[in-house]
Amino acid sequence: MSRYIRLLRIFWGNTLATELEYRAAFWANAGLSLFWLVWAALGAGAYFRFAPSIRGWTYDELLVVLGIFFAINGFRQAVIGPNLARMTEYVRMGTLDFLLTKPVSSQFMVSLRHVGVYNWLDPLLGWGLVLFGLIRRDEPVSWTSVFAFALLTVAGGLVLYSLALAIQCLAVWTIGGEGLDDVVEGIVEAGRFPVQMYRGIFRTVLTFFIPVALLTTVPAEAILGRGSTGVLVVSCSIAALLLFATSRLWVWSLRHYTGASA
């Protein structure tokens, strides 16, 4: 374990040092993060010009969801996106073989090797927005809800990680798995709004098949005091189960890996 932490320090440190080379880009990105946040908050306001609450969610409560969305989206852009993008490259250029010969867990190498630094501000801004939404809403928040919220946020992160890993498996099979990171982006994007705001088939799919609800809606409900122990237990179990299942799936799909080019 400590070896992996050391490896992460080296890998991520290198990336960080490289990216710091591009100064203008770095500041532009920090500005961009803030900008997107304000954009999203104001954009959501457009809907509430016409209705005080939509499907049981007020504007302030929606801001909480948006904040969580930002935090998890930052995680996606920092860890999940870069690794998925490289995976496509590995498969396309046939360099996955090199990776598999390294004496470390291949799952670690394909899912955590790279990191993007541009969205470092996103989680902070996101949690800031959560706080802002809660203050505007002006209702007491209990410590148990904060605790449940923290737990569910971690669970949400793990669910997303598992989904991404499942998609990595897909990339092993489909040569030229270009754009698979867009799939993850699409999934997370759907978490921008609480699932209750979607209708019919969308809502069913997003709740049950792709557990987007776990990413943003469920943690938001917890901190707004609408959660329950049952939901907490089920959510955490789903996260653990998904993590286990996808890492088995990864091992399994490697066994069926035939080498990309040639």
Place this chain on the structure above:
Amino acid sequence: MIAAYKALLRAHIGIGLAYRTRLTVWVLTSLFPLLLMSVWLAVVDEVGPANGWDRSDFISYYAAAALLWHTTTSFLIWTWDSDFRSGDFSFKLLKPLDPFHQYLTQEFGFRAIVIVILVPLLVGITLLVPALHYELDLLGWALTVFAGLTGFLLNVVMAMAFATIAFWTTQAGNIYSLWWGMGAFLSGWVAPLPLMPPIVEATGRWMPFRSSMGFPLELLLGRLDGAEIARSFAVTAGWIGIFLLLYRLSWRRGIHRYQAVGG
């Protein structure tokens, strides 16, 4: 010149087709505007039509927005940035054809595939979903298509002008996203411009972003009169001119600084 365009288009369509997964994914991501639509429908459910826009208006608006998003958004800046970093830009410079044309054909090539796939799909959906209504005459359709095309051209030229920033900073993508992000507000993407606060709406009508999104969409829904149509086309043309000029100026100054990195 025409031969070069034909050959390059052919090659880029070929490249696009080599990525079948990417294409599938693209079609899937067209669902995103439908999520925005879904929220609007929830609003209509709660309080009835918003500013006179009812369910069928929103469905028609966002279904077409999905198509426009895929056909008019330019990814040129990202290609340019990665060419700059990898050194492939050098190969484009070595060819006796201005890189402008090489990038333009690349954009057209990818777009062509998307159109071939999405248009029949959308026509099918239009016929199947009763809520979709586009009551337009032939002229209206022609104008809409033309508006989409000029909007696309504006997006490409705009991206090209921004891309030349890479001569100074080796990376232009981020600055462009900032600009483009601002545009998402003013283009009619987040919400149809008529439903935005008046100040946003007024600004949007003069900015280059609406040309490829809100303008063709409102045209399609038959919500624009002759004068407004003419004015919108004039805005598009004006911006194309401005960005072309900026591109040329910036290119001429920037090319001296090119460092031909990467081998």
Place this chain on the structure above:
Amino acid sequence: MQEPAIKVDELTKHFRVHQREAGLASGVRGFFRRKYADVKAVDGVSFSIQPGEMVGFLGPNGAGKTTTLKCLSGLLHPTSGAASVLGFTPHLRRQEFLRSFTLVMGQRNQLFWDLPAMETFLVNQAIYRIPEKDFRIGLDELVALLELSPYLDKPVRNLSLGERMRAELAAALLHRPRVLFLDEPTLGLDVTAAAAVRRFLTDYNERHQATVLLTSHYMTDVAELTRRVIVIDHGRLRFDGNLTELIDATTPHRIIRITMSEPVDPARLGEFGDVVKTDGVTAVLQVRRNATKETAARMLSELPIEDIAIEEPEIEEVIRRVFAER
């Protein structure tokens, strides 16, 4: 004397680079305060090359070879000095100029990665405006010389390095350039593939009287392809002349390789010259250049010689000496 095909006059190219040491801490420091340094990649280089000449361009990594080639290709604007290729000023990037030369970089390629090489050829035909008839003739010739026909319809990504390089050469030469800049054209190729590329280049040069300026780390390339070499280091010209002159000037010895009918004591061999290596029956000796003939004769009469060969030293060795001198 004809007008030279390539003329370089006091060519200088400086880069302004941001200096950075390894490590995250210095990365962060550099983020706030930047140190810049002017690197003189090319520093006042002059030479000229006649039409039809094949010239080797040598120097250690970072000597400025690639930068010079990029200046000559019009990719880089020189900081000062002048370059002219076929009478054109490269960085003005005139259409006629771009159509009359080619730049091949061994470590990169211009082929469309996901399409068969043929697609790139067709695009180049259109871009370089090659008439259909010339295109067919040229293509047939290149395909035959480079033995490309089995690979034309395979996506480039599925080709081996050697196959890809051959396809790359075909793509780069379809428009029949009169000047070729080749930057490490045999990089990473195996012996057979590299030999095929060399054979092809000699042939192309003879057929079309093309001017070739070539950099390579493989001295076989240089020795087989070129007679004249230009050596640069730290952006400055160190030598310009015949390869043999370079060898004479830098290595005062030759190599004698012998095989004997019975083992001979190394100490005995040592009387003739420096023994580089021996296993008793065969031996490699270094002898003073001007004493080569006399030594060889003495060996023939005094040792049980079965076979004897006199060789020039390895060219790598020569180059090492050129740069060790300073």
